[in-house]
Amino acid sequence: MSLAPSRTDAGVSAREIDVAYGSGVVVHAASISLAAGTVTALIGPNGSGKSTLLRALARLHPPVAGSVTFADGADLRALSGKDIAKRITLLSQQRTAPGGVCVRELVEFGRHPHRSRWGGRDPEGPAAVARAMTLTGLSAIADRPVQALSGGQAQRVWLASCLAQDTALLLLDEPTTFLDLRYQVEILDVIRDLADQHGVGVGVVLHDLDQAAAVADRVLLLEDGRVTAEGAPGEVLTSANLSRAYGIRVDVTVGPADGRIHTRAVGRFNDAGDGTPPA
Numbered sequence: 001m002s003l004a005p006s007r008t009d010a011g012v013s014a015r016e017i018d019v020a021y022g023s024g025v026v027v028h029a030a031s032i033s034l035a036a037g038t039v040t041a042l043i044g045p046n047g048s049g050k051s052t053l054l055r056a057l058a059r060l061h062p063p064v065a066g067s068v069t070f071a072d073g074a075d076l077r078a079l080s081g082k083d084i085a086k087r088i089t090l091l092s093q094q095r096t097a098p099g100g101v102c103v104r105e106l107v108e109f110g111r112h113p114h115r116s117r118w119g120g121r122d123p124e125g126p127a128a129v130a131r132a133m134t135l136t137g138l139s140a141i142a143d144r145p146v147q148a149l150s151g152g153q154a155q156r157v158w159l160a161s162c163l164a165q166d167t168a169l170l171l172l173d174e175p176t177t178f179l180d181l182r183y184q185v186e187i188l189d190v191i192r193d194l195a196d197q198h199g200v201g202v203g204v205v206l207h208d209l210d211q212a213a214a215v216a217d218r219v220l221l222l223e224d225g226r227v228t229a230e231g232a233p234g235e236v237l238t239s240a241n242l243s244r245a246y247g248i249r250v251d252v253t254v255g256p257a258d259g260r261i262h263t264r265a266v267g268r269f270n271d272a273g274d275g276t277p278p279a
Contacts, residue, residue: 010036010071010168011201012057012088017066019049019056027052027225029066034169034201036071039191041216042205043236045246049225050205051093054171057203058090085113088169089162093177097146103157104142107132110164124166132163135190137183151178159187163194170194172204176211188215209250213237213261221245237261 012034019027027049034040034057042050055061057068059076068076070087079087089110097106110132111125133139136156141149146157155178162170172191176184192215194200206212212219212233219236221229223245229236234254242250242263249266 010199012068012070012076012169014053014057014063014068015066017053017056017063017068019052019061020064025064025225027056027063030222030225030227031066032057032203032220032227034203036168036201037195037199038217039195039202039204039215040218040220041212041233042203042220042222043207043209043212044222048222048245050222051173052225053222054173054203054205055090055092057169058088058171059084060090060092082113085165085167087167088171089165089167090171091159091162091173091175093173095158097154097157099147101146102143103138103146103149103160104129104133106146106157107138107160107164110161110166113165125164128164128166132160135163135193136160137186152180152183155179156183156187159190168199169201170203172202174205174207176206176208184211191215209237209242209263210261213263233261237263 014030014032016029016031017027018025018029030049030053032040032053042054044050052061056063062077070076076084107129108125111122111128114125115122130139133142136159138156138160141153146154149157155175159172159175175187179187188211191202191204195202204215216233218231219233220227221236221241228245229241237252239250239252242252246265251264251266253262254260255262
């Protein structure tokens with residue numbers, strides 16, 4: 001059985017949603033669509049609303065205005081928590097593992113929406129857990145206590161738990177945090193494989209702009225809680241857009257050989273390499 005098989009709910013769209021903390025709106029009239037088999041990266045400065053918008057798609061922070069609907073027409077507001085968990089998975093930044101569990105047990109927690117009310121049968125669970133651990137390179141440490149892991153290993157365990165949930169939509173909030181270069185690349189490869197080989201719709205918050213350019217089909221740029229640019233990476237990742245959003249000069253180049261987008265924030269000491277302030 002393939003991960004997250006194609007089905008009618010394999011897409012979600014938010015239209016003109018506002019999201020508030022207390023009495024203050026922090027995301028304003030934002031629209032975003034995640035389609036089956038595509039990766040959408042959310043970028044922007046700290047506090048721009050990226051994580052809040054992602055959480056709104058999973059109803060962890062319900063919108064106060066606008067609508068969120070799935071591809072089959074289901075309204076996010078009308079679904080039960082268990083129904084949402086069968087459709088969409090979120091890997092958030094704040095996670096606390098319960099004490100005394102091993103890697104396999106934590107990954108198995110991802111199967112909770114597929115079990116009966118009393119924790120009963122889940123015939124597809126063992127295969128889903130094994131597949132998730134293989135994809136994230138955890139099979140060899142399946143019995144190791146989670147509390148004995150490094151930050152990067154723990155990050156991969158949480159990602160595996162999300163993959164074991166086996167949904168058609170996956171939301172990832174800064175999934176490469178704490179990972180060394182090897183595992184950053186491997187996580188990005190997993191994201192691309194999920195979209196290309198399994199038809200999963202992925203929304204991912206990334207701070208590394210070059211990673212966003214490399215992995216995403218579409219990019220959303222947020223500033224002060226508003227989507228200010230949306231489109232293919234080459235349309236959004238421009239010097240004008242990024243310099244405005246981040247408040248610092250950002251140079252953008254495209255590799256002549258591979259067509260890859262490369263970004264470089266220019267500070268006082270990295271323009272000419274001699275300490276001369278940039279113009």
